[in-house]
Amino acid sequence: MNTLAAPLGLAGAFQAPARTRTVRPMTADDDGELMVRYVRGDMRAFETLYKKFRGPLYRYLSRHTRDAEIANDLFQEVWSKLITSRDRYEPRAKFSTFIYRIAHNCFIDHYRRSSTRFEKVRREDDDSELQTPGPRTDHPDERLQYAQTLESYRAALSALPAEQRDVFLLYEESGLTLEEIGTITGVGMETAKSRLRYAVAKLRGALDDAGGAPVAQRAALKESST
């Protein structure tokens, strides 16, 4: 347009805004746009979304259930529901809120379906998790202490009430704000914050009792030195 307007002396009158190409990080709006593109049939957009959310979502579920098979099943169920209900997605909603709401509902349904079985499986897993290797270290004593700290942490997490654990995991894994977590769990922001405060206090106490504090201090020192 400018090339046409300049010879006619209209460049000043119809000056188009300069196009600047900026590279910016992917935001929540981009997630929504990717979802919209997937709704229109763009499979690559879905792959991008999946790559971004697969880890946090899987951890949210696996730390909830503490069972790999159940976590896998719930993980597939969440994505299946997302695919099925993609036409109901509105770009106004934040995609992370959308998918974590589905995950939250899936977990609640599963928890209600098999609460007794869930408890039994979780106790069996407690034994197996004791054998999980700790962080990389050359000292066997440290490895054992790390493993004990992690186990205490996991046990404390499992011992949390479901509502507090849900809020804590959502806050740790999803990156959502407290207000969004309150929306997903169906409570107000202050209630969500209160639950989160209780959960953090209990987990911190469990880490201190298991000697996790010195372990954490050593780990922090190691991080700072490297």
Next chain:
Amino acid sequence: MSTPDRDEEFEAFLARRSLLPRALAEHEDAEPPPEVDRSVLYEAQAAVNAAPARKSFRNNRWPVPVALAATVLISLAIVIQVQRPSSETPMAARVQERTSTQSDIADEPEPDVGALSDSPERFAKASAPAESRALIASANELRRLEEERADEAAEDASTGVSAQSRREAYAAAPPPSAADADASADGAPPAPAPVLADAARARDIAAAESDGGASDSVAAARDRSAADSAGATGARGASDAVAAIEAENGKAAAPAAAASAERDPKAWLERIAKLRAEGRHAQADREFKAFVKRYPDYVTDEAAKSK
């Protein structure tokens, strides 16, 4: 629990979003197995491939309004259709109306043709549409018979057979039956014998006037015609009336041959020439006036002469 230390820890957690140090938190970084990834991606791909048909169905906003409109239209049609038999049945109503009209016509008294013959307009008004067909048929039959009569007259002139005897033979035919009267009332063409009698009467009137205009004979013929018409059926009365009207208007003055001649201008002119040759100039003039009136664009020798 709400000690300042706890608050600091909580604020630190809110900022860092993790209780564990990074070295320990990394161990918590579990990920879904590859087969789960493949399964999810396959399902997403299948949904995209199957999307067009379902999407077109879901996004189509027309079916619901169209279905509602169709339902309303069908309901209205059914309501109208249900209400119609109680208010009117078109075919039955028409049939009933027609039947009543015909019965009214049949119940109407026969018009006094003798009286109506004095005024063609009154006669035309008195003639019902149902009877007009019979009247026209009678008139046509009359014309055809008059043509035949003209031919016979020509033959009689050559063979010497009396026209009066032939008329008497026609008039001797049996009177019309009740069936004939019903048939004529229904619009069917009248029986030939009465029509022949009607034609004979009309010709009597015409002959009486043409043969010198004897008022007695014309009056007698009219009386006879009126008397016969009063006792005849509607169709025969109509034909009588036509003959009487023509006689009254002076058209009956022309003989039967004139009627046939009027259809052919050449024949008509020949007839006029014949009249002049016979010395009947007055009649020839009347005929010529009638000819000019009927064929205004026809160029004749006489017209050329008159011009």
